[in-house]
Amino acid sequence: MFALDSVRFQKVADELNLPTFRLAQIRQWIYTHFTGDFNEMSNLSLALRETLASKYRVTNSHVVAVRKGKGSVKLLVQYPDGAKIETVIMSYRDWSSACLSTQVGCAMGCAFCATGPMGLERNLTTDEMAEQLWHCCNYAKVNSLQPIRNIVLMGIGEPLANFRNVVEFIRRANDPQLFGIGQRRITLSTVGLISQIQELAQLNLAITLAVSLHAPNDKLRNQLMPISRKYPLQELVAACRKYTEATGRRVTYEYLLLAGINDQDSHGAELARLLKGENCLINLIPFNQVSGASFRPSSRAEVFQRQLEQAGLNATIRRSIGQEIDAACGQLRKGLPE
Ligand code: SF4
Known part of the structure; x- marks a missing residue:
């Protein structure tokens, strides 16, 4: 870059x-x-x-394919070594948001994710992430979309497994002489790597930390997210509480609703017990069908949300966009769009 x-x-x-x-x-x-x-x-x-x-060149990478959907655009970015990642622009009324990848592939192996089975190829460098963001900004500008004002590190990869490069990228994205995106407009989504969450808390960044929970107990979570065997839920929630104490930033817990798997009343009650008294937001995410996955979307989002709210928790349902171009949560891959 x-x-x-x-x-x-x-x-x-x-x-x-x-x-x-x-x-x-x-x-x-x-x-x-x-x-x-x-x-x-x-x-x-x-x-x-x-x-x-x-x-010189402004970027060393190129956008080699574009797929447009309703309210979203998916860009396939290729780096000089041939590695490819997908990145998504989501357009809202007054701004656009860039969903960026942090690794080529991913080692976390989440059962519901399109990237999971592909494994990890390599980390992206700070420059490569900046180029991704630049391609999104350039695309928005050239195509008269609203400017990119938000970044979500929720694309391919686990951001905290690429800690140094991601933190450096956040600083570059925030730098007023470069992209100038406010820290509060940057969200980092993680499966919940506890030691890295602790390290991140010390940096006192004003970003939003989003932790993928997806289950109210360790047994179910270990099935959905094998990496979580290393990170018991009670310890993860305690680390998030300390993160909030250190940064003053409320943690968002992401909860993907899977029909019959984690969306029943018993799961809601267990989740409410787990997060009782925590200063947090629970973001309920509709599941986007991934080819090869046996999971189905839940129709109980509103019921589940009400149950959590009645237990005194803050819960929202995420609006899913980009589904028709496989650009929604959990649908990105490192290959070409179909
Ligand atoms: S959901 Fe995220 S962390 Fe899990 S396998 Fe997919 S890309 Fe990796």
Whole structure:
């Protein structure tokens, strides 16, 4: 990613002997106008534009396929080593949101997820995540969508398993000289890696932490999310409580509703007991059918929500968009869109 940090930016400036105001102009073209072609930077001299175009690229990755749905667009991004990931733009009335991937594949093996069976290929670097975000911003700009104002790290991969790169990416996304996306508009979704949640709490970022719960007890959760065998629910909830104490940010618990598996009254009662007294939000997520998975969507979302609210908990039902292009939660893959 061109000039993503000040050290590299200064290096370019030194190489080309550029004054500070020129740097600011170039940065504005790339991170405000999301221009990917140096030749379009009309307030630079022709000679400088040609030099930049001959020596540098704004991104090293490319969008190699686009799939459009109602309210969402899925981009397939390819990196120089051939690795591909999917990223999704979701459009709302006044803004757009980018759902970004943090790894190529994923090692967590969640039973309901399209990525789960594919395994982990590698982590994405900070630059590669920034390029994903840039492609979303560029696409929104070129296609007159609302600008990207929110980021959700809920695409392919487990963000906390790529901790350093993800934290660095959050800082770059938040940097006013780069993407300038407010920390409160960034959500990181995790299966619940406890030691990394503890480490994240120390960084005092104002992001939203979303923890995938999906079951009210360890037995069921271990079946749905094999990684959770290492992280008992009571310890996970305690870590989230400490996260809130340290950051002042309420944790969101994600709960995917699977018909007959985790959506019955008994599950609701157990979930209410588990989270009783916690300062949290429970986000109920409609299941999106994944080919090969034996799960079915639940029709009990409203009933389940009412049950939790009657127990004194805050619960919402997530509006699912992007389903028709396999861009909804749990449907992303590292391959080409069908
Ligand atoms: S749901 Fe997320 S953490 Fe689980 S396998 Fe899929 S990508 Fe990985």
